[in-house]
Amino acid sequence: MKTESKNRLFLFILLPLCLIASAVSFNRFVIKGDYIVEYEGTCNPATEECFAKTDDTTGKVNYYTKVQKYAPDLYAECGESIIGCTYANVCVSTDKNCSITHCSADALLDNESCVSTNPVGENQP
Amino acid sequence: MICPFFTEPLYFFYVPDLPVLLYYSYLPAIFTALLVGVVVLWNDRKSLLNQLLFGICFFSLMWTVGTLIMWTNTHSNILLFTWSFLGPTAGFLSIFSIYFTYVFLEKKDIGLRLKIIFTILLTPLIIFAPSKYTLPEFDLTRCDAFGFEGPMNTLYFPALGVLAIVWVMVLLVRHYRRAENDLKRQIILMGIGIEFLLFSFFTAEFFGQFLTKIGFLPDSQIEVYGYFGMAVFTIFIGILIVRFKSFHVNLIATQALILALLVLIISEIAFTRNVTSLILISITLLLTGVSGFFLIRSVKREIELREEVEQLATNLSNANDKLKEFDRLKSQFLSMASHDLRAPLTIIRNFISLILEGAYGKLAPAGQEGLQQVFERATDMAKSVETYLDVSRIEQGRMKYDFIDIELLPLIENAVKAFTASAEAKGLKLNAIYDPALEKAKAKIDVSKMNEVLNNLLDNTIKYTPKGEVNVSVSKVDGIARFQIKDTGVGMSPTTLKNLFQLFSPGEDSKRINPASTGVGLYVTKAHVEAHKGKVWAESEGVGKGSTFIMELPLL
Numbered sequence: 001m002k003t004e005s006k007n008r009l010f011l012f013i014l015l016p017l018c019l020i021a022s023a024v025s026f027n028r029f030v031i032k033g034d035y036i037v038e039y040e041g042t043c044n045p046a047t048e049e050c051f052a053k054t055d056d057t058t059g060k061v062n063y064y065t066k067v068q069k070y071a072p073d074l075y076a077e078c079g080e081s082i083i084g085c086t087y088a089n090v091c092v093s094t095d096k097n098c099s100i101t102h103c104s105a106d107a108l109l110d111n112e113s114c115v116s117t118n119p120v121g122e123n124q125p
Numbered sequence: 126m127i128c129p130f131f132t133e134p135l136y137f138f139y140v141p142d143l144p145v146l147l148y149y150s151y152l153p154a155i156f157t158a159l160l161v162g163v164v165v166l167w168n169d170r171k172s173l174l175n176q177l178l179f180g181i182c183f184f185s186l187m188w189t190v191g192t193l194i195m196w197t198n199t200h201s202n203i204l205l206f207t208w209s210f211l212g213p214t215a216g217f218l219s220i221f222s223i224y225f226t227y228v229f230l231e232k233k234d235i236g237l238r239l240k241i242i243f244t245i246l247l248t249p250l251i252i253f254a255p256s257k258y259t260l261p262e263f264d265l266t267r268c269d270a271f272g273f274e275g276p277m278n279t280l281y282f283p284a285l286g287v288l289a290i291v292w293v294m295v296l297l298v299r300h301y302r303r304a305e306n307d308l309k310r311q312i313i314l315m316g317i318g319i320e321f322l323l324f325s326f327f328t329a330e331f332f333g334q335f336l337t338k339i340g341f342l343p344d345s346q347i348e349v350y351g352y353f354g355m356a357v358f359t360i361f362i363g364i365l366i367v368r369f370k371s372f373h374v375n376l377i378a379t380q381a382l383i384l385a386l387l388v389l390i391i392s393e394i395a396f397t398r399n400v401t402s403l404i405l406i407s408i409t410l411l412l413t414g415v416s417g418f419f420l421i422r423s424v425k426r427e428i429e430l431r432e433e434v435e436q437l438a439t440n441l442s443n444a445n446d447k448l449k450e451f452d453r454l455k456s457q458f459l460s461m462a463s464h465d466l467r468a469p470l471t472i473i474r475n476f477i478s479l480i481l482e483g484a485y486g487k488l489a490p491a492g493q494e495g496l497q498q499v500f501e502r503a504t505d506m507a508k509s510v511e512t513y514l515d516v517s518r519i520e521q522g523r524m525k526y527d528f529i530d531i532e533l534l535p536l537i538e539n540a541v542k543a544f545t546a547s548a549e550a551k552g553l554k555l556n557a558i559y560d561p562a563l564e565k566a567k568a569k570i571d572v573s574k575m576n577e578v579l580n581n582l583l584d585n586t587i588k589y590t591p592k593g594e595v596n597v598s599v600s601k602v603d604g605i606a607r608f609q610i611k612d613t614g615v616g617m618s619p620t621t622l623k624n625l626f627q628l629f630s631p632g633e634d635s636k637r638i639n640p641a642s643t644g645v646g647l648y649v650t651k652a653h654v655e656a657h658k659g660k661v662w663a664e665s666e667g668v669g670k671g672s673t674f675i676m677e678l679p680l681l
Binding site for chain 1: 126127129201202203205206209210213237240241243244247248251252254255257260261262263264265266
């Protein structure tokens with residue numbers, strides 16, 4: 001026996017909502033890039049408080065700060081890639097939303113530690 | 126922005142250093158979802174069940190393609206845009222699974238109230254999907270947004286998944302308990318399929334992320350196993366389609382064949398570097414597509430015709446069963462009515478006979494004559510009742526025959542003699558010629574029934590012959606006795622001849638000539654003759670040109 005839909009509530013309410021949401025999402029993420037990006041900025045443990053993480057496969061220790069920037073600002077400063085971009089590691093006056101977090105006990109996550117001239121975290125007694 | 130520590134994918138999806146299992150789980154899920162969704166919707170676009178199954182396949186496909194992009198792509202804009210669809214897609218998958226299960230089991234659409242509830246459940250997922258509350262940030266180092274997802278993605282859609290698993294299970298159990306055999310099997314197949322789909326999607330997703338977050342697993346690769354659920358679901362849907370012809374799909378083999386051919390040809394295009402080969406394969410693809418389309422269309426038409434014929438045959442069979450039942454009831458009624466009439470008629474005739482014989486005193490001549498008329502009509506009626514009883518016995522296969530080996534000729538001679546007086550009274554000449562070869566010839570005869578046959582034939586002939594003569598001839602032809610009555614009577618049209626020996630089919634003029642005619646006498650005659658392994662039929666050159674009744678009986 002064939003069943004047919006009695007009414008098209010989903011079609012009339014949810015489909016337009018989905019289309020609007022898709023358009024908004026496309027505008028926000030693809031056109032405007034309206035979001036914050038977080039990444040690991042460069043850090044010199046000799047002069048700064050740095051997060052440190054050891055790569056399990058290579059055994060190499062990576063030192064970094066946690067940088068948050070508004071994606072359009074970062075794109076304007078560095079283009080598509082942050083590799084080799086000095087602006088990626090500093091906050092400039094034109095940045096709308098920028099923060100650079102150096103290592104502190106409060107900011108530590110699992111398998112991270114702090115390394116500096118005045119170390120905290122695993123190097124702290 | 127591009128994730129700095131990840132390899133750019135080839136052909137949008139392919140990253141060489143990703144686990145191979147990823148492709149083994151995603152690609153079958155994508156392919157089967159596409160195949161089932163398209164085939165089911167193509168076969169019956171108006172069926173709600175098919176639309177919902179297409180919906181499930183579509184959202185599974187969206188989810189699978191979306192997560193594959195998330196695994197392989199490195200552009201934060203594309204990743205976040207894709208990510209924003211995952212919550213609504215998972216929500217739709219959950220709700221459509223419940224909706225699909227309901228329609229599959231109830232064979233009707235859900236009510237408006239339930240639709241409103243489903244709409245309310247889905248709306249926040251859609252509204253908040255592109256908002257900052259759901260996806261505010263992106264981690265370029267890890268190339269994902271897991272750490273920043275809002276409650277819509279971390280709590281709400283997994284909760285909808287759990288709701289769907291439980292709701293579907295409740296519906297399945299409730300309907301399974303009151304279902305019949307075939308439906309029970311369908312519920313089991315569909316139930317296992319859809320529960321496996323939901324369970325594998327949502328638990329793999331949830332556990333993958335949860336166990337990674339608590340540090341139990343190094344990464345969320347376990348969620349890759351969840352996509353096998355779609356392949357399993359389509360296998361069970363396939364069984365339902367093939368075994369129970371569900372979803373009105375009847376072209377599955379042809380469509381699957383054409384689709385497989387197209388996929389094969391398309392895959393050849395992907396690996397071909399030579400331009401000439403590329404052109405030739407493209408032409409082959411085009412030709413296969415076009416001829417496949419026409420093949421599917423013609424097979425579909427043939428199947429529709431076959432189904433129509435099957436439906437007609439079923440209807441015919443049902444009508445035949447009903448007719449048989451009516452026939453049985455008619456015979457039953459005939460038998461009961463005849464039995465109920467026979468007893469009082471016998472009593473009436475007996476008493477009239479006694480009165481006519483003067484057992485209750487002498488009657489006035491006018492009274493005597495009137496009562497004689499009553500007696501004759503009662504006798505006719507008793508004969509009719511006996512005939513009806515014979516009809517009912519013949520129809521129910523209860524007619525008993527008492528065959529003995531007897532000389533046939535004296536039986537016929539006696540019958541003819543018995544009708545000579547009535548023929549002469551009507552001014553007819555009754556001639557009879559008997560073949561001497563038949564003397565001493567014996568046949569297996571039920572005397573009483575054969576007398577009935579001869580009386581019927583002779584009586585009929587005399588009744589329907591207003592003037593002229595009736596010629597009876599009996600001859601022996603190749604071990605068969607041939608009894609023939611030829612008259613100069615009213616004759617018969619071809620239509621009357623065709624139905625003459627059918628039950629309740631008196632001739633066109635019979636009611637005018639013989640108002641007592643019921644159209645059962647010749648039916649009984651034919652049944653008796655056939656019980657004697659003989660044949661009886663009538664011939665006539667047309668209305669007004671006389672008739673000939675012929676009966677053949679095997680001799681010993």
